[in-house]
Amino acid sequence: xxxxxxxxTTPPRVMGLYDAPMWQLLKETGKLHLQCCSDCGTWRxxxxxxxxxxxxxxxxxxxxxxxxxxLSWIVFHKQYLPAYPAPYNVIAVxxxxxxxxxxxxxxxxxxxxxxxxxxxxxxxAMEDGVALPRFELAE
Amino acid sequence: xxxxNRVAAVVGVGHTDWVGDWKRVRAGERPDDCYGYAAGAFxxxxxxxxxxxxxxxxxxxxxxxxxxxxxxxxxxxxxxxDQADAVLSVAQACMAIETGMADVVALVYGNDQxxxxxxxxxxxxxxxxxxxxxxxHAPWGMTSQGALYALMFQRFAELYGVSERDLxxxxxxxREGSSLNPNAIQRKRITIDDYMAAPYITEPxxxxxxxxxxxxxxxxxxxxxxxxxxxxxKPVYIEAIGRYDLNAGATSLEPRLxxxxxxxxxxxxxxxxxxxxxxxxxxDVLQVYDSFSVHVPLALEGYGxxxxxxxxxxxxxxxIGLAGRLPTNTSGGHLSESYMQGWNHQIECVRQxxxxxxxxxxxxxxxxxxxxxxxxxxxxxxxxx
Numbered sequence: 431x432x433x434x435x436x437x438x439t440t441p442p443r444v445m446g447l448y449d450a451p452m453w454q455l456l457k458e459t460g461k462l463h464l465q466c467c468s469d470c471g472t473w474r475x476x477x478x479x480x481x482x483x484x485x486x487x488x489x490x491x492x493x494x495x496x497x498x499x500x501l502s503w504i505v506f507h508k509q510y511l512p513a514y515p516a517p518y519n520v521i522a523v524x525x526x527x528x529x530x531x532x533x534x535x536x537x538x539x540x541x542x543x544x545x546x547x548x549x550x551x552x553x554x555a556m557e558d559g560v561a562l563p564r565f566e567l568a569e
Numbered sequence: 570x571x572x573x574n575r576v577a578a579v580v581g582v583g584h585t586d587w588v589g590d591w592k593r594v595r596a597g598e599r600p601d602d603c604y605g606y607a608a609g610a611f612x613x614x615x616x617x618x619x620x621x622x623x624x625x626x627x628x629x630x631x632x633x634x635x636x637x638x639x640x641x642x643x644x645x646x647x648x649x650x651d652q653a654d655a656v657l658s659v660a661q662a663c664m665a666i667e668t669g670m671a672d673v674v675a676l677v678y679g680n681d682q683x684x685x686x687x688x689x690x691x692x693x694x695x696x697x698x699x700x701x702x703x704x705x706h707a708p709w710g711m712t713s714q715g716a717l718y719a720l721m722f723q724r725f726a727e728l729y730g731v732s733e734r735d736l737x738x739x740x741x742x743x744r745e746g747s748s749l750n751p752n753a754i755q756r757k758r759i760t761i762d763d764y765m766a767a768p769y770i771t772e773p774x775x776x777x778x779x780x781x782x783x784x785x786x787x788x789x790x791x792x793x794x795x796x797x798x799x800x801x802x803k804p805v806y807i808e809a810i811g812r813y814d815l816n817a818g819a820t821s822l823e824p825r826l827x828x829x830x831x832x833x834x835x836x837x838x839x840x841x842x843x844x845x846x847x848x849x850x851x852x853d854v855l856q857v858y859d860s861f862s863v864h865v866p867l868a869l870e871g872y873g874x875x876x877x878x879x880x881x882x883x884x885x886x887x888x889i890g891l892a893g894r895l896p897t898n899t900s901g902g903h904l905s906e907s908y909m910q911g912w913n914h915q916i917e918c919v920r921q922x923x924x925x926x927x928x929x930x931x932x933x934x935x936x937x938x939x940x941x942x943x944x945x946x947x948x949x950x951x952x953x954x
Contacts, residue, residue, distance in 0.1 A: 441692070441707040476705060476820050501826050502724035504716055505772040510691040514710035522720055522826055530821035532706040540772075545727040562708060 440560040441511045448477035451491050457561040460553055462496060464529065465489040475529035496551030497568065498523040501530065503539040523549055523565055536566040574844050577666045578797035578804035579952070580673075581618025581790035582916040584752065585609045587907040590784050591683075591754045599684045603634050604642045606786030607679025611643060614675070614788035618801065625790065627671025629658045631678030631912065639677060647671070655787075655911030656858075656941050656948045660810045662791040672793045673800075678912045679786040687782070689714050700944050701820045715779055718861040719771040721825040726773065728878075731866065733773055735881030737764035739862035739897075740777035740904055742890040747901025749891075749928035754781055755905040778862040780903035787912035789919070805922045808847070808936065808951040811840030815945040824945050833947035834871025834940070841938070841949045849873045852951070853934040854921045855895050856914040858941030859902040865889065868940050869897075871947070896931050911941050918952040 443453065448465070455463040465474040467481040468488035480487055501522040509516045521535045521544075535544065536552055548568035553561050590600045601609065607630070615622065627649040630639040636652045649671040653661050655678065662674040688694055690713025697704030702717065725731060741761055747753035759777065767776040797804040813836035815824035824830055842848050849872060857868045866880035874895055875883035887894035900906040900917040907913045918937040920926050940949040 441710065441712075443708050444701065444705050476701065482817060502720045502727075504719040504723055505769070506710065506716065507769040507772060510712045511707065511710055512692075518710055520706070520709055520711045520716065520720070522724075522822060530818065530823050530826065532709055532711050532821065534709050543727070545724055560708070564709075 439513050439558050440556045440562065441513050443560075446477075448479065452477060453561070455491055456553060456563060459493070460561070461493040462551055462553075462563045463491045463493050464527070466492045473525070473527040473529050475531060494525055494527045498525040498531075498549055498565070500535070500544045500547050500549050500565070503535060503544060505540060521549075521565065531563070534564045536564055542567065574808055575794055575806045575953075577663045577791050578794050578801070578806045579789055579919045580792045580797050580801035580804055581614040581620060581788075582919050583610045583613025583615070583617055583788045584907075584909070584913065584916060585613075585786040587752060587783060587785045588754055594684045594784055599681070600784065601679075601681065603679040603681045604639060605679065606681065606784060607631070607634055607639060607677040607788065608642055608786070610679065610786035610788035611675060611677045614790050618790045620790065620800065625673045625675045627662065627665050627674035629653055629661055629674060629676045631655070631658070631680070631910070633678065633680045633682070633910075643677070645675070649674070654943070655909075655915055656939065656950060659789070659791065659807065659915060659950055660812065660948065663807055663810060666791070666793045672796060674791045676789040676791065677786070678788065678909065680910065681784050682908075683782050683784045689782070690716070702822060705820050713771065715774055715861055716771045717822060717825065718863040719774040720822065721829060722863045723773050724826055725829055725863075725867070729881070730878070731881035733775075734761055734765060735885055736778065736862055736866065737761045738884035738889065739859070739865045740764050742884075742888070742893065743859070743898045743901050743904050745890045746896075746899040746929050747905035750900050750906060753901040753906040754783060755901065774861065774863070777904065780860045781905070781908045783908055785907055785909055787909050787916060789915055803923045803954075805919045806953045808953040809841040809844035810948075810950050811837035811844070812946065812948045813837050813840075814947070819945055829867050829871075830942045830945065830947055831867070831871045831877070833945065834868065834942065835873075837940070837947045837949045838872045841951050845951050845953075847936065847951065852895070852936050852938045854899055854918075854931050854937040855889075855897045856918050856937060856939040857898060857902070858911045858914065858943060859898055859904055860908075860943075862904060864942060865897060867942070869895070872938070872940065872949070891929060891931065899926065899929050899931060911943075914939055918950070922952050922954040924954075
């Protein structure tokens with residue numbers, strides 16, 4: 431269940447007014463950048479118009495460490511999206527900066543029972559040129 | 570605080586022929602559209618209430634039909650109207666009655682989701698315009714309602730030692746109820762071994778953890794309490810209503826994954842048991858919105874029917890079947906009776922409280938607790954005879 435071989439065309443990304451910089455910066459720098467509140471420093475995901483801590487509209491795009499804790503995992507046994515034949519996994523990760531993100535684990539979570547394990551970012555280059563933030567177990 | 574106690578009562582319930590329409594849709598027919606199903610259910614609710622349409626002065630329609638068109642089809646001019654999901658329709662009817670905006674409110678719901686092929690996952694997943702989490706994670710292959718609950722259950726199971734076999738008790742218990750319910754679509758009883766032998770859809774959830782998708786309609790008529798006593802021989806009162814929403818971090822599923830919606834359910838438990846002067850031991854039947862089986866153990870813990878982390882043990886040892894400590898989703902629920910998005914649970918609450926459930930009737934049923942936790946909105950109603 432390697433993640434590299436499973437995607438041809440990446441399923442559509444939500445592209446609202448605030449979404450593009452994360453994808454562009456990831457592709458250009460290889461690092462995951464998220465909005466960080468310019469007033470109180472709280473990290474924001476998904477991108478949006480106001481800080482959830484202080485409601486400030488101001489933010490800067492800053493790189494995150496890429497480290498986090500795996501909260502949960504699932505394995506799809508049914509195909510829903512043309513780009514993702516089953517089986518494949520989806521995980522939830524709480525980044526060290528605070529936000530939770532949904533992603534994929536490189537490797538098979540069924541072998542590892544990885545709830546609570548440390549993970550680190552591993553950017554995948556999709557066939558259609560999209561850089562996708564994924565994770566691997568850190569130790 | 571206790572104002573919502575017995576302000577209003579249900580005086581009529583109705584539904585369409587779920588089983589007959591299921592067979593017709595499977596045979597390639599389109600028996601009706603969402604408006605037609607709603608109208609059919611409404612006719613049955615009027616007959617059940619022994620009322621006529623002109624006695625009704627308020628109308629609430631479900632989210633699957635447009636308010637204006639639904640009201641036009643039913644040919645109803647009313648002095649108060651709205652659109653809401655199942656449990657919030659009941660809440661809003663009570664608020665309209667309490668504030669004098671209406672005296673008798675019809676609640677109507679119709680859904681042609683099976684015959685028109687409504688998708689709850691994949692490229693055409695419905696609801697993405699309202700709930701960002703339904704579509705936001707598609708680049709990673711994350712799609713479908715079931716996957717959200719699978720992710721929730723996996724962490725829950727890991728933290729508290731609840732097993733997949735434990736979860737199987739939900740599907741097994743609800744098939745016991747549906748096997749005795751002539752309105753239910755899936756009536757064949759299953760065992761825990763049958764449950765475990767069924768394929769995973771999104772691991773750790775299996776086939777029997779998922780709800781049906783079928784066409785149909787449901788309607789209720791709710792009247793101000795004093796009028797209800799005159800109108801109905803068996804009014805079923807709304808004893809309490811509570812709601813608490815967890816919206817922070819919703820797209821990233823944080824309220825699901827950190828505390829499994831428990832803080833919202835605990836806040837609602839305080840509201841409903843406080844308003845009614847009841848506690849969980851006073852509840853005879855529990856009805857839980859069960860798009861997926863996972864809702865049930867989370868509700869058992871969140872509302873204090875068992876301790877946190879002990880829902881697996883509770884289902885295994887105390888039981889949620891018809892003869893169990895807390896009979897739950899006695900009609901078969903969404904998993905086995907009909908997927909009417911919480912609406913069929915409302916009429917099962919009423920029928921259990923009236924004592925009209927035939928072979929699946931729970932003896933001496935006086936109070937029924939309905940709860941849902943759709944998209945972080947924990948809402949509960951206590952119905953009482």
